[in-house]
Amino acid sequence: MFEDGQYEAMLMSLPEIERKRLLEGDWDVADGSAFTEFSRATHVVEPFEVPIGWSRIRSGDYGYASPSCILWGAIDWDNNIWIYRELYVKGYTGERLGDMIVEMERDDPPMQLTTLDSSCWNKTGLGPSIAETMIKRGARWIPADRHRIAGKIEVHRRLACDDRGNPRVRFFSTCNNTIRTLPTLPISKTNPEDVDTKAEDHAYDALRYMVMSRTLMNVHTPHRMMKQTQQYEPQDQVFGY
Numbered sequence: 001m002f003e004d005g006q007y008e009a010m011l012m013s014l015p016e017i018e019r020k021r022l023l024e025g026d027w028d029v030a031d032g033s034a035f036t037e038f039s040r041a042t043h044v045v046e047p048f049e050v051p052i053g054w055s056r057i058r059s060g061d062y063g064y065a066s067p068s069c070i071l072w073g074a075i076d077w078d079n080n081i082w083i084y085r086e087l088y089v090k091g092y093t094g095e096r097l098g099d100m101i102v103e104m105e106r107d108d109p110p111m112q113l114t115t116l117d118s119s120c121w122n123k124t125g126l127g128p129s130i131a132e133t134m135i136k137r138g139a140r141w142i143p144a145d146r147h148r149i150a151g152k153i154e155v156h157r158r159l160a161c162d163d164r165g166n167p168r169v170r171f172f173s174t175c176n177n178t179i180r181t182l183p184t185l186p187i188s189k190t191n192p193e194d195v196d197t198k199a200e201d202h203a204y205d206a207l208r209y210m211v212m213s214r215t216l217m218n219v220h221t222p223h224r225m226m227k228q229t230q231q232y233e234p235q236d237q238v239f240g241y
Contacts, residue, residue: 034152034195037159037167038183047172050074050084057081058101058114059144059210061202062130063090068097069202071178072108073210080168081158081214086175088203094130098137111140115209118143144209149193151208158211168216169207178203 050056054074062068072085087104089097105111120131121143131141145151158169171179181200188194195201 032186033183034185034187035155035159035182037156040179042161043159043167043170044173044179045082045170047084047174050082051076052109053077054082055112056109057210057213058105058111059206059213060114060116060141061205061209062094062097062117062120063202064092066090067177067200067202068092069177069206070097070101071175071203071206071210072105075112075214079214079216080166080170081210083169083171083175083178083207083210085172086178086203088177094133095137098134098139101134101139102137113213114139114141115144115213116141117205117209118146145212146209147212148208151212152194154211154215155204155208157216169211175203178207182207 051074054076057073057075058070059073060068060070067088067090070087071083073081073083075081085104087100089100092100116131116134120134120141121129123129128136131143135141155169159167161167173179181203185199185201185204186196188196195204
């Protein structure tokens with residue numbers, strides 16, 4: 001038998017994953033997970049009506065045979081990101097995906113920033129690229145920052161809690177595939193600084209593009225950045241901005 005406090009102290013000395021499972025009852029994080037910080041109790045919230053004054057952003061990772069993942073986020077006054085919507089589909093052409101995005105945003109305030117995997121601007125023939133096709137359907141994009149290591153670090157920063165115990169990114173409970181895949185995404189066997197790109201990383205990639213568009217270096221200037229974004233007028237017909 002353990003004396004008072006000894007059992008908890010023993011659990012606290014365990015590796016992080018075992019500790020989260022036994023002490024916190026959190027079985028979402030898998031062995032070898034790249035993001036052991038993730039906790040359903042901490043990072044997942046029930047949906048609520050997003051305040052009108054919060055900036056809206058969108059990010060996407062496109063696939064046809066593999067899933068496309070589109071995430072919508074809202075930025076609160078402290079530069080925290082709330083992922084409030086997810087689209088996770090496969091077998092969709094650029095036209096069909098663009099039409100669906102436009103329909104889903106029909107009643108939304110204007111998006112302040114929308115980023116998509118830059119490879120979607122690659123062309124394999126004479127026709128428009130995937131990105132250009134979606135832009136022509138009304139779903140505007142600019143190329144995302146694809147720096148994998150910096151992006152992973154930024155995801156870690158967002159998942160980490162501040163001095164008040166609050167994370168800098170949260171997910172509505174309706175974002176089922178992001179919540180399902182993020183805590184089980186494994187570390188790469190060849191590069192411990194990256195995730196396993198052969199795993200189901202589509203939601204992670206969309207999240208990575210989103211957090212790289214609003215890095216925590218800007219945490220003290222969200223109001224100024226939002227005002228500048230609102231004054232921006234689209235000019236480029238290729239990127240849609």
